Amino acid sequence: MRLPDRARTRIRDAVYLVREGGYWLVSLSLLTAGVVLLPFLPLGIGLYAVPTLLDVLDRFAARAQDRAATFSSAVIPFDRRRLTGRYSFAELAALLSAPETKRDLSWLLFHGAFAVLAALLTLALPFGAVLYVVAAPLWQLFPPEAPLELTIFVRNWGDAFLMMLLGGVYAAATWVLLPWLARRFSGATLAILSPRRYADLARRISDLSAARASALAAHAAELRRIERELHDGAQNRLVGVVMMLGLAQRAAETDPAAAVPFIGRAQDAATEALAGLRAAVHDIYPPVLDELGLGGAASALTSRSPIPTSLNVNGLLRAPAAVESAAYFVLAEALTNAAKHSGASRIDVVLRTETTSREDVLVILVNDDGRGGATAAPAGGAQAPADANGSGTGLAGIARRAAAFGGRLLLSSPDGGPTNIRVELPCAF
Template identity: 70%
Template sequence: MRFPDRSALDARLQALAFLLREGRAWLASLGMMLAALVLLPFLPLGVGLYGVPRLLQVLNQLAARAQGRAAGFAGAVIPFDRRRLSGRHSFGELAALVSAAETRRDVSWLLFHCAFALVAGVLAVGLPAAALLNVAAAPFWMLFPADAPLDLAFPVTSWASAGMTVLLGLAYGVAAWLLLPWMARRLGDGTLAILSPRRYAELSRRISDLSAARASALTAHAAELRRIERELHDGAQNRLVGVVMMLGLAQRAAETDPAAAVPFMARAQDAATEALAGLREAVHDIYPPILDELGLDGAASALTSRSPVPAALDARGLRRAPAAVESAAYFVLAEALTNAAKHSGASQIEVLLHTDSTQREDVLVVQVKDDGRGGAAVPAGDGAVVPVRGARNGRGTGLDGIARRAAAFGGKLILASPEGGPTVVRVELPCAF
């Protein structure tokens, strides 16, 4: 693994800081190991199964943080998203979690970290401290009484022993200079190697994700076609039929009494105007022209200004995205505002639009927060939806449509809606789908 070019001193300081962080995190790893050992005898009795989900959640968080620290030190990019564990699980789901490949990697990392992180942390502190103490204290051996001499690696009672102590301190310093970066690299590389899935496993997961996204995209596309067909059939088509009928009646009336044809012509004109408005609305729902004219921030401002519930918009961190992604974000925001107005009973809505930039890709985030009654939930079956936090048997809110639209772009819906509110709908749309 290649590390970024840094000066020798800066590299050592970075390695020292990384080892100290890992040494401090060793306490959490040890606590996790002890908790697992305490829980293990109760698993055959069935009682211990109640503690397994929480234990796996904590282990997953510890491993994710360790992976982030190692990637930050190595300048590496983590090319995958870790799983999120929350909610309740059936016995079958629990068994699948325990036997999952990611759980096995997390447990392997825990054993590795418990074995080596403390040693690395102690050496990171001990070697520089020993070097500094021996070199700095040895020349002052004369200040100590003869019956209580300076005692470091050995008693210092003469300039010869003081010189030996200084040389030993320099040896400690050289060892720290050479050993600490090596230990940091080994610990960081080991963490990333253990917690990173094998190439074939990552490719398999990616294929599954792409298959799910493709299915969601096809479902969303079919739903859009059905909606457009209904709007054209029930709206513009019926009005155009009315135009033809009115023109036919006007033609017959004009043959006998031209003045009687005028009302029919007026009604035909009104029907044609309504049909044109319906066609414009259908075309607008395919791709809103306002996105081309004003961009997503301007289109979002227009949506929030028309919201029945007062809505505040913050789009300061927003950058341009591909047209398809901006269109999806526009409709997600429109649906979320409609849901909040219809179902939440809110008096205020906060809308946040911004772009999260990572080394992997840019992610367009649409977040809508209302101060309503809460309790919203997403119907089961949308694989891209993160389990709802704090929501009970929710009322129908149309959030499943938002989830499907996000999944079509490889994105996800994150919903937090405890009873009593507030409700936060957050949709993340990758810009490099």
């Protein structure tokens, strides 16, 4: 490594440590707020402030983790929790005792204790090196009765040489110590904020179990839907075809001319049955996905929407067939919900692929300017609105479909609108 490269590395180390020292004030503020809040927790009053404080701490710790990971070129192989919504007293107590909260608090204590010390040392060592090397030779400019004072009074060249040597020691310490200190600080941050391996494995097992249950539920729902479509549609029409042909056969035995209308009705019923079968096949896996890809299929969906809809597919990459099929049905359901319940005058759809450190994620964004009030709660649930984008089971079905792929539905729909739907589908499910 060339000297300029090493110098840039030292500067990068110093910037990281000084920046963490700047964030020390935030750590101190959070610690102070926690200490002030602590006496009120047994009374129950302090629990109302817990979600806000934990949310700020969680965001602060997440950003520190990202800074440490960026500095050390590390990969964070897990997703941090998201604190949203309202909580009961029992849920708030569970939040306080959660492993994530304990890790965040442990890191906050570490950061509050060492961040400012590391930053001060980062600034003091190079400053001392420059001061001693530059100022010591100037001892002759000071009068004998008020000599230059560094670590000692500098009255002659021997004292000046000793101070310059001490400045060199500070410079060497800066060169050697800063990389070590920066690596240790970033490594400690990642180690404290990362879950222990057994906890990570337990979380992954829990996530996989939930995804498997969602996949089975979604599969069962799809089978029931297809069975209803075939039973109520194609099967009934085929029964009609058989009946019409039977009547035509009887009529042909006595009056061939009377059989013609029955044959025509049988032909119409067969045509309708064929259309029903095509629709059922389309609902299993739309052929347009193979022909045009997800972008083209989405364009066909948005063009049929009764509400003016814009589509942006910039940044969309090909994904596994199962993921693209799920995205197609998610978009179809979201557009149908908006058309039925939102009262919107415009819908904006964005499909893109976001690349993370772990995997590619297919993101579906559907935003409308309707009345809002949507919820992903199942129909009839306690949170189901009387009039919202999510009336019925549309958004709940989207959430289940996303969960089956290890993804999620993020919904923002305040009363009065707008409604913003974001569905994330991991491509390496």
